[in-house]
Amino acid sequence: MDVNFGGSANAGIGTVEQLQEQHDTPIPIIFMSDEDGTIETRLRASRCGGEEFFYPAVDPGQLIEKIETYTHGNTVEPYKVLVLDDSRAQAKYMETVLKKAGMTAHIITDPMQIIHALEEFSPEIIILDMYMPGCTGMEIARVIRQQDRFHSVPIIYLSAEEDVTKQLHAMSLGGDDFLTKPIDPKHLIATLHNRGRRARSLLALMIRDSLTGLYNHTHTLHLLEQEIVRARQKQQPLCFAMLDIDYFKKVNDTFGHPIGDRVLRSLSMFLKQRLRKTDHIGRYGGEEFAIILPNTRPGDARNVLNEIRERFSELLQPAGDREFNVTFSCGISSWQDDNAQILCERADRALYTSKEHGRNCVTLAES
Numbered sequence: 001m002d003v004n005f006g007g008s009a010n011a012g013i014g015t016v017e018q019l020q021e022q023h024d025t026p027i028p029i030i031f032m033s034d035e036d037g038t039i040e041t042r043l044r045a046s047r048c049g050g051e052e053f054f055y056p057a058v059d060p061g062q063l064i065e066k067i068e069t070y071t072h073g074n075t076v077e078p079y080k081v082l083v084l085d086d087s088r089a090q091a092k093y094m095e096t097v098l099k100k101a102g103m104t105a106h107i108i109t110d111p112m113q114i115i116h117a118l119e120e121f122s123p124e125i126i127i128l129d130m131y132m133p134g135c136t137g138m139e140i141a142r143v144i145r146q147q148d149r150f151h152s153v154p155i156i157y158l159s160a161e162e163d164v165t166k167q168l169h170a171m172s173l174g175g176d177d178f179l180t181k182p183i184d185p186k187h188l189i190a191t192l193h194n195r196g197r198r199a200r201s202l203l204a205l206m207i208r209d210s211l212t213g214l215y216n217h218t219h220t221l222h223l224l225e226q227e228i229v230r231a232r233q234k235q236q237p238l239c240f241a242m243l244d245i246d247y248f249k250k251v252n253d254t255f256g257h258p259i260g261d262r263v264l265r266s267l268s269m270f271l272k273q274r275l276r277k278t279d280h281i282g283r284y285g286g287e288e289f290a291i292i293l294p295n296t297r298p299g300d301a302r303n304v305l306n307e308i309r310e311r312f313s314e315l316l317q318p319a320g321d322r323e324f325n326v327t328f329s330c331g332i333s334s335w336q337d338d339n340a341q342i343l344c345e346r347a348d349r350a351l352y353t354s355k356e357h358g359r360n361c362v363t364l365a366e367s
């Protein structure tokens with residue numbers, strides 16, 4: 001909904017306010033405005049069910065993603081919560097409370113198991129007891145924070161400690177919250193939901209490239225490793241493709257960087273629309289993209305990417321009153337029970353071959 005729908009100021013919000021009155025549960029609304037981003041307008045929009053507010057420009061890719069979260073978003077994955085408490089009774093009680101709330105709980109009572117539990121379970125939230133034999137919860141929190149992968153996982157202390165000074169000290173060592181025992185299960189679950197939701201949205205920002213909304217380099221490699229494990233378990237084929245836009249520097253030099261950025265976004269949208277939901281698309285570098293195609297045979301991967309290459313090359317890229325075409329080159333490697341690094345190197349070499357053969361083509365790496 002355009003904030004100024006109909007032409008007059010805030011008329012769009014007025015319309016939504018009227019609509020929402022007829023519904024017990026408000027309809028989620030995405031507002032957009034190219035001229036009014038003031039706090040007053042944003043508040044009014046948010047009060048009548050405005051879940052998103054795009055200002056001053058709407059990015060089509062982001063908009064599509066938001067719409068997807070509101071239309072397929074009813075299946076929220078349960079939060080994975082790791083609980084460390086030396087009291088078995090307390091730990092069991094927590095497990096019951098968490099499971100009742102639909103969360104996935106993993107309980108440990110021995111602090112020395114923490115590293116193993118982090119790796120095996122990969123928790124999204126961690127609940128720590130303060131006092132345990134052998135070490136304190138604060139010490140454990142510091143060890144957890146020393147690992148990059150768990151740097152942003154919320155840590156919540158749960159303890160009978162009522163001394164606020166001690167609580168604050170514990171928080172300063174990497175904790176996010178301090179809850180005191182005995183805790184009302186309702187408060188605990190509400191805290192976990194808030195922390196979990198926030199952590200997930202931060203993580204989504206951390207793993208994505210801000211220009212295209214695709215996965216960034218690090219996360220793409222992480223996904224590739226996961227998919228290799230899965231392919232091995234399920235005995236399924238797997239392909240990895242690398243794409244590079246041809247003569248991208250010339251686009252930037254001729255039309256300017258904003259147009260260059262738009263080309264990058266148009267290719268990322270194009271890929272998102274034409275690949276399956278199960279494929280992973282990443283922005284690998286400047287004008288380089290990577291695609292992971294699980295359960296795909298090399299011949300099929302080549303056909304799909306060739307089709308995309310052809311259609312994309314026909315797309316007219318607007319630049320003021322001019323139009324131009326852009327092509328890309330592609331290299332594909334298929335997984336031969338090797339590791340991620342070798343798979344990438346083979347795709348990279350195949351991409352290089354495509355470039356050598358005059359660009360705008362797809363090369364399948366030889367096995």
Ligand SMILES: [Mg+2]
Nearest residue numbers: 086129131132
């Ligand atoms: Mg204890």
